[in-house]
Amino acid sequence: MTEQEIIEQVYTCASCGYCRFGCPVYNEIGFESLTVRGRMQILKKILEGKMELTKPIIESIYMCAQCENCNIRCPTGVDFVKISEALRETLLKNRLAPEVQLMLTENLARDSNPFREPLEERGAWLPSDYPQCKKSENLYFVGCTGSYSLNRIPKSIMRILDNIGFEYTLLGSEERCCGSPILRAGDRETATKTIERNVEKFKSLGVKTIITSCAGCHKTFLHDYPSEFNFVHYTQLFTKLINEGVLVFEKELNEKVIYFDGCDLGRHSGIYEEPREILRAIPGVELIEFQYNREEAECCGGPILGANAELARKIAATRVQEAIDKGATFLVTACPTCLLNFKEGARTAGIQLQMQDLPLLLPKYVKVMKKVQTAGAVKDE
C-alpha cells in the first residue's frame, strides 16, 4: 500500500467503531487505541504533525492480530491489515519496531523459521532414508511448525498419503519458511528473497501442485506467490478423497465436535466447508458451531503471541470457554498455531476441553484406504 493510499484511508475511516465488533484484542482489553478506529484517529494526528509517535502507539500497531475481522465489518472499505503491514515495514526500516520484533526479524532472516531453530535441522524429523527433493508434480510443503514443533501433523498426513499410494515429494532440509511470519513482521526484502528462492526450488523439481498443512503457509502461497502453481490445502485434498471413496471412516468419534475457523484458512483463504465435510464423514460426530463462524469467526489470538503472549492466551481461553458453553466436548482446529494457543490458553485459565488438530485425528478413524488410481488426483478441477 502506497503512502498516498494510506493517507486516503486514514481520512476515509468514519470512526464508526464497527471494527471493534469482532476484534479479538479490543474485545479482551477494551480500550479504543487498540481498535482500527483508534489507530486511524491517532495516525491522522501524526500525519498532520499534531501528535508524536510514542512507544505505546508503536506497540499498538504490533498488537493487531491481522485477522481481518475488521475488514468484513468496515462500511467504508478501510483495510487496516494492509496499512499495518506498510507501517510495520516503515518502523522496521527505521529500527523503531519493538525490540522483540527486531530480534524476530533477524532470527527469521538467519534461520528461516520463527523458532530460532538451526536451519540445517529443518528436515531432522524425517527418517534419514525417506526420499526427499525428488522430481514430482506434487509437493507437500510442511512449513516451520510442522518441521520444528508439531512433527506429528505432517507425519499423520504422510501416513494417509503413503497408504493410498499418492505420489508426492518433500523438501526436507531443503525447505525454507514460506515467508508468512517475515511478511507479517514487515521485512519485505527478506520475504521477497525467500519467496524467489522457494519458487526456484519448486520449478527445479517440476512441481505443479503444492499441498499444505499449515494454514499460514497456504494463505501466503495464495496471496504472495505466483499463480502458476496450484495450491491445495490438505482439507481440500482429503475431502476430494472422501468423496471419491478413497478415504473411508469407520471408527466412531462420539463427541460434540466444534470446529474453529482459523483466520488464515478461513477468512484469508476461503476454506470453510472442507474441514466440516471431513468431520461429518467420521461416524458419531455431532458438529456444532461457534456463534460467529466461517467468515465471521473471531481470531484465536495466536498471531499476537510474539507481541503479547499473555493476551494471546486470554483470547484463546475466551474461545475455549465459548466452545464449552456451546456444549462442545471436542474442539478441532485446522491450524497448528490455533491449536497451540488454545492448549496454552486453556491450561493457563484452568479450563478442560479435549482438543486436536484435524490431521492428528484422522489416521485413528480411517478404516479403509484404497489406493489412488492416478497421480494427478489432487488437482483442482
Place this chain on the structure above:
Amino acid sequence: MVITKDIAILTDIVGKERISTEESELFCYSRDLGNSIPDELLKAYGMLGAEVVVLPKTTEEVSAILEYAYENDIPITTRGGGSWALGGVLPMDGGIVIDMCRMNTIKTVNKEDGYVDVGAGISWKKLMDSLKTYGLMVGAHPSSAVSATVGGFIATGGGAGTGVPKYGTVGDQVLSLKVVLSSGKIIQTDPWNSWLFTGSEGTLGIVTEATVKVFPLREEKHYLYYFDSLEQGTEALRKLSNLEPYQLSFLDRGFLSLLNQAGEHFLERELAVSVGITGTEEELKAKDVKITQICAAGQPQPEYVARDEFENRFKIGLAFKCLGPSLFVQEIRVPLRFLKDVLDDIAKLLKGLTWGIESLGSDAGSIVLSVMILGDERRELEYLQTFSLSAGFANLARKYCGTVYGIGLHNAVNMRGIHNEGLDVMRDIRLSLDKQNILNPGKTTHPRIPGIFVYMFMFMMKTVPFLVRFILDTMKYIPTGLLRFAFGIVGGNIK
C-alpha cells in the same frame, strides 16, 4: 481537573487493567463518529478532552466512580459505541470518560414474558445475534447497530431505526432501567420514569442495565421500489407507514448517485423506497396486497435485491464516505405529510454542496432524515462552513412542525429555538438530579457557545458565496452596452 490522587482512587475502584491516562488513549476518547470535527472548532468550544478513561464492569463500580466525582466536582462523560455524529460523547470539561462497553453481558432471556436484561454496553447487533438462538428478536434498533450500544441508543432517544414503525421507539420497549445518579445513588426505574432517562444524553444519570421487550422471530418479507416522481414516492411512504412495517426507509437521488460513484449498483431515480414486514404467513399475505397497491406507481425490484439492501442496512449510510472523504451528518425528524416540501427546502439549503439523504423509519407518522454532506476536512476553511448548517436544519425542521434528531454538542446552541420555554423546565430537572452539573457538561440544556471569532468566521464563510452569487446575478441584468461603456471608460478606448 483530575489529579494524581483521583487516579489512585479510580484505580482502586476499577483495577489497573481498566484505567488509562495514556495520551493517545485520551485522544481517542475525545472523538466520536466522523472524527472530522475541525480542531479549531473544538478549541472554539473550549473542549478540554478526556483526562482519564475508565472501563467499569459493574453498576457498583459506576456508582463508586460517580460518588467520588460528585464529592470532588469532577466532570463525567459517559460513552457507549461512540457512533453518533453530534458530538454527544466529547468530554467538554475534561474529567473522567466512562466507557460502558465492558458492561456487555446478557443477564436474563425470558422468552415466555418477552424481555431481556442486559448490560447497557452490549451492542445491538451482538444482542440481536444472541437472541436468534432463542427464536427472538429486538424491536427498535439503530442504523449503527454493529457499534451502538443498548444504553447509548436509550440515552440518545432511540426514536428512529429498523423496528420503530412497528414497535415504537426504544423508549416504548424499555421496561426498566438501572440508573446511577450523579451522587452515585443506584435506582431501578419502572416503565414510566424510564422515560425521564430516555433521550437524556447522559445528563441525568448513567444507565448501566436495561430490561427491554423482545419479540418472537417471525417470517420477513422485503420490498424495494424505485419512484421517478418525488410526489408519488413520498405519498407511498406516508401510506406505507400506516401498515406498521418493520422497516421503512428511503434513499434519495443524491444518495443513490453517490453510492454508484462509490462502486454500488443502484438505479438512479428520485426515491428508492424500502419496506420490510414481519408476521405470520397470513399477515404477510394481507400486507403484500396493500404494499403492491400503494407502490403501484413505483418500479418493483426482485425480493432478493430488497433483502440484500435490508441486510446491508448497517453499512449503507457510510458506503460513499470515501468520496468526501469527510462527512457531516445532520438529522431531523419531520412529519411524513410534509416530506416533499422538506426535501425541496433541503435542496435549497444545500445548494452547491454534495449530499445525499437516507431516511430512518420513525413512529407517529414521522420520518427521520439523515442528511449526509460530503466535504474534505483538509480544506479547513471550506469544511468549517458546513458546520454552520446545523442552525439552518433546526429552523427547517421547526418550520414543518419537526425537530432535530438529537442534541449533543452541535445542536445544543439551538436548544432555545427547539424547546422554547420547555428548556427552562429541562434545566430545572437536570439541576435537581445533578446539582453540580458534572454529568456530560456543555451539552443539551447547558450548551457551550463556540468562541465569538469562530462564529464571526463561520458567518463570513456563509455569506461570501452568497455575496459573490448576488454580484454575478446582478450583473446579468445590467445592459451589455452599459457594461461596454463602463469598461470602455476604464480601458479608455470608447468610440
